[in-house]
Amino acid sequence: MxxxxxxxxxxxxxxxxxxxxxxxxxxxxxxxxxxxxxxxxxxxxxxxxxxxxxxxxxxxxxxxxxxxxxxxxxxxxxxxxxxxxxxxxxxxxxxxxxxxxxxxxxxxxxxxxxxLKPETILLWFGPLLFFLIGAIVLVNIWRKAKKMDAEPVVVTGDSKSRLDALIAEHDRSKAVAKNSNE
Amino acid sequence: MNRSLAFLPVAAFVILALVMWRGLYLDSKELPSMLIDKPMPAFDLTTVDGTSVTNDSLPSEPFLLNVWGSYCLPCLVEHPTFMRLSESGEIPIVGVNYRDQKALALNWLEDNGNPYAFSILDEPGRFGIDLGVYGAPETYLVDSKGVIRYRHVSVLDETVWREVFEPAIAELRAEEAE
Missing domain, CATH: 1.10.8.640 (Cytochrome C biogenesis protein)
Known part of the structure; x- marks a missing residue:
């Protein structure tokens, strides 16, 4: 039964x-x-x-x-x-x-x-496509940042003299602060 | 890095926005029929008055196949259009009485008038499944060889008749006259 x-x-x-x-x-x-x-x-x-x-x-x-x-x-x-x-x-x-x-x-x-067929490919793989675009952008930003970190910063000419002046100014004010504390 | 790449996100946004804009105006209720350009499914049934009908009983000229039921309120809305078409003899109309009861169907035809050459009785909705029907009313345009050429879902009123069916039928008749 x-x-x-x-x-x-x-x-x-x-x-x-x-x-x-x-x-x-x-x-x-x-x-x-x-x-x-x-x-x-x-x-x-x-x-x-x-x-x-x-x-x-x-x-x-x-x-x-x-x-x-x-x-x-x-x-x-x-x-x-x-x-x-x-x-x-x-x-x-x-x-x-x-x-x-x-x-x-x-x-x-x-x-x-x-x-899965031609009309539904975007439906199936659209999210993957967007993920890949995001991943490529992310990797590019990351690589660019790494490259920038690795390169020594070279300052020349006008910007160099301005930078030197700024550093000197900074050192001076530090020294003044130190003196007034003592 | 290439400067033009900076416009990529903007371009992506514009494309996506256009696709979604179009999506707003698509009618997701209106599903494409799988039977377009396919012959009408084979049937061996009876009409609401009990005569037996098969594919051979179908008109040998372009005709409308209207899916209706006595329970279906929108069918009453489109009914005057079908009455006018049948009275003026513009195009033959075959009915499919879908998921209804024979007695109720006959009453409905008596009360409201019968525009149909005949109405195929489909109480269990089985023929409706073969047609890919998902609810009354639906109207198909079928050519003289019994091939389905167009499907309209929901009410076929005078506006739909004028804007969709009239041109489609004219085109079909011109094509068949060649």
Whole structure:
């Protein structure tokens, strides 16, 4: 006899302690797929199938109510798509086949992780690009500063005489201060 | 170091600002359809009045495919436009009754008028998935070979008709007349 599992997720009761509330809301934020899952009663034959259903409906985006996953959406089309995901899992289709099915109908938008292709290269590597630009600028500044430190400072001509005068002035005032202290 | 490099951050800022400026005016709700220039998905269903329909039942000239439901308020907003189009015989309109109930759909057509050559009954929303529908109303422009040429999401009112559909249909008819 196969044990029938449901994808039902129960929200646990919690007491009024604020600490517990805080802990639970942190949990709720970190596990969006679990804590806001819509309650469908799909039956699976194996735990594996149920796990795949969970992860697929967390990774696929609801096309109607944007920024919610299929599992978190109450939208009509999300309900239909969850049913399709369940049907395809039960028919033995692989995750890739199911993703392809969704892609052919709803495009890149359906994936929270869009596929890597020319149109999505900037999306994937844009942050890396900005990081590299920042790193290059940083390294350049650092190297320039190092070079400046390493070079001896050569002062000549007009600036040299002005500098000498300033140093002499400084020494004098120091000497005066020393004398008045004694 | 090269002095012109000093303008690099300014240039980067300007480019980024332009991209984001454009982003402000993009409608993120309007997703591109994956079915543009693809044939309409195969179907073997019934109409809301129970006659069976397949791809062969589709008009053999350019037509509109309108996704509607009796629960859908924006559909009522665009309905007068479809009524006018069907009365003047401007272009055939095929309906897809999406995620609705047959009885409610029939009532709705009786109350508001029926601009459709026929309405494909899609109670479970399965045909809608094949079309890449994400909610009524949506309207597709399909050519005489059954290839989807354009999709409009949300209300197709007189303004959208005049500014988008009329020119697109004229272009399509000119292309097919060649």
């Amino acid at each position: 196969s044990s029938h599992l449901t994808s039902q997720v129960r929200l646990r009761k919690f007491s009024g302690f604020s600490f517990l509330c805080l802990a639970l809301s942190i949990l709720a934020v970190s596990l969006p797929g679990l804590s806001f899952a819509q309650v469908d009663t799909f039956e699976f034959e194996t735990q594996e199938q149920q796990k795949r259903f969970r992860s697929l409906s967390d990774e696929l985006r609801c096309p109607m109510c944007q920024n919610t996953s299929l599992s978190g959406s109450t939208g009509g089309v999300a309900e239909d798509l969850r049913r399709e995901v369940h049907r395809m899992i039960m028919e033995g289709m692989s995750d890739e086949q199911i993703e392809q099915f969704m892609y052919e109908r709803y495009g890149d938008f359906i994936f929270y992780k869009p596929r």
